[in-house]
Amino acid sequence: MISIEQLSKVYASKDHEVVGVDHVSLEVNKGEIFGIVGYSGAGKSTLLRCMNILERPTSGKVSIDGIDLLSLSAKELRTARQSIGMIFQGFHLAMAKTVQENVAFALKAAKVGRQERRKRAIELLDLVGLSDKADQYPAQLSGGQKQRVSIARALANNPKVLLCDEATSALDPNTTKSILQLLKKINRELGLTIVLITHEMEVVKEICDRCAVMEEGRIVEEGHTYDIFASPQSDLTKRFIQTVIDFNIPDQLLQEANGTVVHMKFTGGSAGESIVSDLLQNFKIRGNILHGKIDYIQDKPLGTFVMELTGEVQEIEKAIESLRTTVEEVEVLQHDGFADHPIARAE
Amino acid sequence: MMDSLITLLPELNKSFIETLIMVGIGLVVALIAGLPLGILLFVTDRDLFLENKTVKSTVGVIVNLIRSVPFIILLVFLFPFTNFLLGTTTGPVAASVALSVAAIPFYARIVESSARDIDRGVIEAAIACGASPWLIIKDIIFPEIKSGLISGLTITAISLIGYSAMAGAIGGGGIGDLAIRYGYYRYDNFVMFTTVILLIVMVQVVQYIGDFAAKSVKRS
Ligand SMILES: Nc1ncnc2c1ncn2[C@@H]1O[C@H](COP(=O)(O)OP(=O)(O)OP(=O)(O)O)[C@@H](O)[C@H]1O
Numbered sequence: 383m384i385s386i387e388q389l390s391k392v393y394a395s396k397d398h399e400v401v402g403v404d405h406v407s408l409e410v411n412k413g414e415i416f417g418i419v420g421y422s423g424a425g426k427s428t429l430l431r432c433m434n435i436l437e438r439p440t441s442g443k444v445s446i447d448g449i450d451l452l453s454l455s456a457k458e459l460r461t462a463r464q465s466i467g468m469i470f471q472g473f474h475l476a477m478a479k480t481v482q483e484n485v486a487f488a489l490k491a492a493k494v495g496r497q498e499r500r501k502r503a504i505e506l507l508d509l510v511g512l513s514d515k516a517d518q519y520p521a522q523l524s525g526g527q528k529q530r531v532s533i534a535r536a537l538a539n540n541p542k543v544l545l546c547d548e549a550t551s552a553l554d555p556n557t558t559k560s561i562l563q564l565l566k567k568i569n570r571e572l573g574l575t576i577v578l579i580t581h582e583m584e585v586v587k588e589i590c591d592r593c594a595v596m597e598e599g600r601i602v603e604e605g606h607t608y609d610i611f612a613s614p615q616s617d618l619t620k621r622f623i624q625t626v627i628d629f630n631i632p633d634q635l636l637q638e639a640n641g642t643v644v645h646m647k648f649t650g651g652s653a654g655e656s657i658v659s660d661l662l663q664n665f666k667i668r669g670n671i672l673h674g675k676i677d678y679i680q681d682k683p684l685g686t687f688v689m690e691l692t693g694e695v696q697e698i699e700k701a702i703e704s705l706r707t708t709v710e711e712v713e714v715l716q717h718d719g720f721a722d723h724p725i726a727r728a729e
Numbered sequence: 730m731m732d733s734l735i736t737l738l739p740e741l742n743k744s745f746i747e748t749l750i751m752v753g754i755g756l757v758v759a760l761i762a763g764l765p766l767g768i769l770l771f772v773t774d775r776d777l778f779l780e781n782k783t784v785k786s787t788v789g790v791i792v793n794l795i796r797s798v799p800f801i802i803l804l805v806f807l808f809p810f811t812n813f814l815l816g817t818t819t820g821p822v823a824a825s826v827a828l829s830v831a832a833i834p835f836y837a838r839i840v841e842s843s844a845r846d847i848d849r850g851v852i853e854a855a856i857a858c859g860a861s862p863w864l865i866i867k868d869i870i871f872p873e874i875k876s877g878l879i880s881g882l883t884i885t886a887i888s889l890i891g892y893s894a895m896a897g898a899i900g901g902g903g904i905g906d907l908a909i910r911y912g913y914y915r916y917d918n919f920v921m922f923t924t925v926i927l928l929i930v931m932v933q934v935v936q937y938i939g940d941f942a943a944k945s946v947k948r949s
């Protein structure tokens with residue numbers, strides 16, 4: 383649906399250049415929710431804004447639904463933008479217009495007639511659950527309601543794509559959830575392709591089918607959300623994952639643990655508990671669970687366990703060997719009271 | 730005292746109307762020419778949707794040039810032009826030529842600066858909707874700055890009342906002319922006080938109406 387090839391955006395000022403996006407290639411499939419995460423300044427907004435040419439790329443190609451956006455005239459580009467909705471962190475509603483007028487504006491941009499505009503605006507407000515606020519002004523709405531209005535405006539011309547720049551970053555956790563649910567609903571019901579930028583991994587975990595991690599203008603990792611969570615490759619991705627799947631074990635507890643501490647991660651089918659009980663039965667060791675958690679990502683379980691194993695060193699080593707064959711990832715955090723991989727612990 | 734007021738009344742009346750004509754024409758021209766010019770200054774600015782360095786700096790320089798000439802000099806400087814335009818340089822209509830020329834850049838800058846206060850994001854969102862530049866100006870920028878436009882017009886009107894006194898002094902007529910003729914040349918304090926009071930009342934009324942209008946279009 384969205385195809386980006388070797389896209390770069392360089393901001394040149396008098397004495398230096400800032401590379402916003404650095405040779406990024408990306409495919410977003412039709413009907414998926416694609417997340418882009420990264421720290422501030424990674425180039426997420428710049429990349430997103432290149433997708434509707436709010437920012438003109440320095441080089442590279444952007445096409446949406448087979449249309450090469452960079453080859454269009456100003457007028458053609460305006461028409462193309464009507465099928466690319468966009469929402470922002472700051473909502474960006476016209477304060478002098480009512481909620482309904484804000485939505486109708488997008489229709490006016492597409493030259494929809496007055497009668498039809500009214501009707502469609504009401505339908506859209508209904509879709510986002512704000513039909514009772516049609517005649518209010520944005521200043522009278524809460525953040526979540528404003529974002530709903532901006533979603534209605536973005537959806538006005540039946541776009542194929544919705545671009546979201548930190549759409550929930552200004553909202554509290556509950557409101558964030560409800561907005562994400564709305565986006566998910568739109569994605570499912572209208573078959574809309576959504577690209578969503580965020581610095582919160584929680585958001586990605588909640589609704590993204592696939593995601594990419596950005597740093598310094600480049601995409602460092604990309605894949606299905608579950609895979610990214612289950613087996614992150616880059617350090618940056620790992621750090622992001624840790625913000626959601628956190629197994630922060632107090633140092634004190636680790637120091638007190640006198641056995642071998644292993645961290646294991648298991649995905650999908652393999653049920654954690656049976657693995658643990660098998661382990662304790664098959665080897666002459668004792669186990670003590672320090673941490674256990676199952677996260678559901680895209681409705682698939684991802685388990686994280688941290689156990690302290692005590693017993694004969696050889697038995698423990700054999701047990702770990704066998705673990706490596708049954709679970710996705712095993713990591714020894716500490717051997718017999720000595721830290722092995724201190725970095726592996728979150729923070 | 731009552732007597733002097735009654736004898737003064739016809740002259741006062743005439744002067745008042747002349748001032749109204751001068752300020753009125755100046756305001757109308759400011760609105761017709763200054764408003765589009767102000768919008769032009771705004772939308773051709775850096776990173777805006779009709780960004781155009783040449784237009785922006787050319788218009789900017791002209792506006793600054795006119796604004797940096799003291800009004801009384803502008804007035805004299807424009808005499809040949811006024812004469813060419815109207816065949817005369819006296820009377821309130823002739824004076825309103827210079828007033829208009831001064832009012833256009835004055836109001837244009839006010840318009841530009843109120844437009845700058847609009848959240849750029851709102852304009853960006855409109856661009857993302859695929860709106861044309863004209864639609865953005867008409868449907869986003871204009872409504873957002875409506876109340877600023879009215880306050881700006883109020884400020885312009887009050888400045889024009891002040892300028893009109895200068896214009897009056899060199900042949901334009903109006904209240905300023907009256908004050909100078911009686912107060913300055915004849916030491917007639919009564920007339921001078923009356924005109925000053927009249928000017929104060931005029932400014933107050935304009936301010937009051939302006940504030941009221943600006944407030945009533947302001948929503949949210
Ligand atoms: N208009 C601009 N002029 C110059 N540099 C810019 C401009 N816009 C962005 N940049 C630079 O490009 C880089 C990427 O910025 P961008 O806004 O895309 O980051 P981001 O990932 O969206 O960050 P955030 O999470 O803070 O929104 C930054 O280094 C920024 O300073």
Ligand SMILES: [Mg+2]
Pocket residue numbers: 426427428547548
């Ligand atoms: Mg950003």
